[in-house]
Amino acid sequence: MADEMDRVFKALADASRRALLDDLFREPGQTLGALASRLDMTRQAVSQHLAVLEAANLVSTVKRGREKLHYLNPIPIHEAHGRWIAKFERPRLDALAELKQRLEGPQGDRDG
């Protein structure tokens, strides 16, 4: 269990990997090539980052013909959320998050 959580947080501790997850949220089911061109990264870099994300179970894949499609898999993040946040003070945290969002405005990178 500890290993799994370690892999999740290590995978998330990198801005490029978080950008990949953001882009898979915007556009699920992308190939490696599509991700590389959208994010202006080399295929090799994307491939290495995806391997880390897959090992952490933050990215899931399906094969379609010769293509491998990548998806954001939010389940490990949901489990972390359930462990530390959901079980206590949820209403108050929701109110704070809402307030923070209103004060800071839209995230900006959400819809490109």
Add this chain to the structure above:
Amino acid sequence: MDKPSYVYVTYILATPEKVWEAITDAEVSARFWHRSNVSDWQVGSTWEHKFPGKPADLVGKVLEADPPSRLVMTWAGPAHVDNPDRVSVVAFDIKPMGEKTRLTMTHSKLTPQGLKDVSEAWPAVLSNMKTLLETGDVIPDPFGGIHG
């Protein structure tokens, strides 16, 4: 095959048979999903997702059933079951991985509204299933009260 809208994966410390039972048994599914999945799970049979004694919230047909490895079903609101544009497809693939079982849930053919509803619901359902199978208990009220 349509490109799936969502592919969610969780690793559960339980046997494939237990994972299959959690999805298909009316009593076990009710414990982590707050609705029962009811069917004889034969290909071509209908299935329902419902509170006991209430009309179904979701209905569909079993497209594939290969216990304990693969279950595929259509998925629709009761009012939309005859409208092909409103019927989505859910597949569960269950595979032993050492002492754990990998459960992959693939949801395809979703409408934009369905995409939104489902993206919020599946992580709670799958996390709660994992918690139930691994601890025998569930997270209280994973849906924030919508089922009361």
